[in-house]
Amino acid sequence: MSSLVIRSLRKNYGAHEVLKGVDLEAQEGEFIALVGPSGCGKSTLLSMIAGLETVTSGEIRIGGRLVNSVPPKDRDIAMVFQSYALYPTMTARENITFGMESRGVPKAERDAAVKRVAALLQIEALLGRKPGQLSGGQRQRVAMGRALVRDPKLFLFDEPLSNLDAKLRVEMRTEIKKLHHRVGKTTIYVTHDQVEAMTLASRIAVMHRGELQQFAEPHVTYNRPTNMFVAGFMGSPSMNFIPAQLTRADDRVAVTFPLADGGSAVLPLATDVAAERIGRAVVLGVRPEHLSRYDAEIHARKPGIATLSAPVEVVEPTGAETIAVLRFGALEVVGRFEPDSAPRMGERIRLGVDMTRACLFDPETQRLI
Amino acid sequence: MADLSLARVADPEAAAAGRRFLAGRIAIYGILGVFALIYLAPLVVVVLNSFREQPEIARNGLINLPRSFTLEAWSSAWGSYCIGGTCEGMKRNFLNSLAMTIPATIISTLLGALNGYVLSKWRFRGSEALFTLMLLGVFMPGQIALMPWAFVLGKLGLTNSTYGLVLVHVIQGISFTTLFCRNYYVSIPDDLIKAARIDGAGFWRIFRKIVLPLSPPILIVTVIWQFTGIWNEYLFGVVFTSGREQPITAALVALTAGGTTARTYDVMSAAVLIGALPPLLVYFFGGKYFVRGLTQGAIK
Numbered sequence: 001m002s003s004l005v006i007r008s009l010r011k012n013y014g015a016h017e018v019l020k021g022v023d024l025e026a027q028e029g030e031f032i033a034l035v036g037p038s039g040c041g042k043s044t045l046l047s048m049i050a051g052l053e054t055v056t057s058g059e060i061r062i063g064g065r066l067v068n069s070v071p072p073k074d075r076d077i078a079m080v081f082q083s084y085a086l087y088p089t090m091t092a093r094e095n096i097t098f099g100m101e102s103r104g105v106p107k108a109e110r111d112a113a114v115k116r117v118a119a120l121l122q123i124e125a126l127l128g129r130k131p132g133q134l135s136g137g138q139r140q141r142v143a144m145g146r147a148l149v150r151d152p153k154l155f156l157f158d159e160p161l162s163n164l165d166a167k168l169r170v171e172m173r174t175e176i177k178k179l180h181h182r183v184g185k186t187t188i189y190v191t192h193d194q195v196e197a198m199t200l201a202s203r204i205a206v207m208h209r210g211e212l213q214q215f216a217e218p219h220v221t222y223n224r225p226t227n228m229f230v231a232g233f234m235g236s237p238s239m240n241f242i243p244a245q246l247t248r249a250d251d252r253v254a255v256t257f258p259l260a261d262g263g264s265a266v267l268p269l270a271t272d273v274a275a276e277r278i279g280r281a282v283v284l285g286v287r288p289e290h291l292s293r294y295d296a297e298i299h300a301r302k303p304g305i306a307t308l309s310a311p312v313e314v315v316e317p318t319g320a321e322t323i324a325v326l327r328f329g330a331l332e333v334v335g336r337f338e339p340d341s342a343p344r345m346g347e348r349i350r351l352g353v354d355m356t357r358a359c360l361f362d363p364e365t366q367r368l369i
Numbered sequence: 370m371a372d373l374s375l376a377r378v379a380d381p382e383a384a385a386a387g388r389r390f391l392a393g394r395i396a397i398y399g400i401l402g403v404f405a406l407i408y409l410a411p412l413v414v415v416v417l418n419s420f421r422e423q424p425e426i427a428r429n430g431l432i433n434l435p436r437s438f439t440l441e442a443w444s445s446a447w448g449s450y451c452i453g454g455t456c457e458g459m460k461r462n463f464l465n466s467l468a469m470t471i472p473a474t475i476i477s478t479l480l481g482a483l484n485g486y487v488l489s490k491w492r493f494r495g496s497e498a499l500f501t502l503m504l505l506g507v508f509m510p511g512q513i514a515l516m517p518w519a520f521v522l523g524k525l526g527l528t529n530s531t532y533g534l535v536l537v538h539v540i541q542g543i544s545f546t547t548l549f550c551r552n553y554y555v556s557i558p559d560d561l562i563k564a565a566r567i568d569g570a571g572f573w574r575i576f577r578k579i580v581l582p583l584s585p586p587i588l589i590v591t592v593i594w595q596f597t598g599i600w601n602e603y604l605f606g607v608v609f610t611s612g613r614e615q616p617i618t619a620a621l622v623a624l625t626a627g628g629t630t631a632r633t634y635d636v637m638s639a640a641v642l643i644g645a646l647p648p649l650l651v652y653f654f655g656g657k658y659f660v661r662g663l664t665q666g667a668i669k
Contacts, residue, residue, distance in 0.1 A: 099568035
């Protein structure tokens, strides 16, 4: 059963179109990440689901019920804000129970609910404190407690981790994932961080300029992005885009593009998907981790590896991996290498390109071929 | 050794700089002191005169050190001095002023808080324009409203009554109180209101449980501002009331305008002080909150 259905949802502020017809659907218990650069409309979409923004046109259904003009309090949702939005004059306990109090839940029931949530989030010791006396991570927990204490149909998270420092963010990310496993509630999670989206979501909705670009499982979004925007946005360092020509080489369909030394590379495709486009321009998309130092022995056992050689311009070791900037003609291409086989500065490296993972895009429409 | 010789070289310069600093300080505090004296001198004269005997004032002059001491002037000014035929002193007018100022302050502050809450947190089409119009009231001199108010009070049957003055001061004060509260509430994050709406709280519950508890700094500023402003207001008082119904500021003028007998500087001094006491006390007890509230900005 779908707990959230959104149909051709639009939002205008005067003449300015913020959402241009979004369709989205969440199954019971799913974790949906809304991801995109700032200004893409993801927060507006969340606010509309919450009922904090009006709907220009389209439908929002929560648990099957049309909620377009239902006020936030009657939508059976709970929300965690980026700023946490804890009531400054109330203690953590009062913050958590405020909603139940507003709804006239009896005191005994409220106390039991606080107890359950405090244990779940390990904030029992903090209940008597005011938000001003809590650290960022503790405020985050109390804010989640305020959402969890009710038993809503839908959890909404608005970039909940963006105010935390890097280390705490990773910890809380894991925590949220565990929590979702345990509680099993449908969750809509807005973030601009593609790593958060990849790690948490059961499905990712990538948004750009008020339109939904792709709505799919994380591995699909990552490996088969529907267009160049999604391909570039998901993954860091991002995918390399190499303008190329589609040709035929040794009876195979191949891409060819100029190299720095004046020659050109010819990389046969793993499948002959785009045979009808031979002779036309394409964009080859290669993720940094699909480049490696060519090793005849290893690569012989792996099909679909094409080779070329390129000069190394910059090498950035991070410890776990080494990022290198390579030159393909006029282009800079980023590769991600095992530290053991990392290129050296100034070296001319012979590369293996995993063509089974490469993507081809139409340069006109920017769509995946 | 090098250090020592360096220190010797630097010494006279440091001493000179120190002397210059000291001279500068003396000049600054000296000038400040003179201005403080000039500003406080009238208060000192009035306070001293209120405890002198009238014959002694007449003998030794208005500005002189006291050579007598009596509380006679205070009790006379409070309860028995004759103004325009009635001999009740300032007591009634003082109570009039309280009966006017306290309700007008409370009502205008609450209305300002409510207006500010709506204009900052429940914006609607045209709310900014409405706020701009209300701001005009801040810059509009009270005397412009004299004639319209005379008409309105006449129609309502509230001329020569404290209720009438309460109404006038509530309305005249709303633009100020709205401005204060609205600008303060703008710094309350909108997310708090959104969270509360999702939590099921409505307009009034959000106001009572979330906005008002955050408001003491601005409410103190508004109350002090309104109290002193309304208490010290003179024009509306003198125009719309007379005799026993006048607030104390208007009555003080009647005191000097009596004009039949010799000036009673002792009683006048005491009366003026009685009239000035409430705002002084408000500042005395609330002044530090006033300064703090004015400088306090965002709520974290």
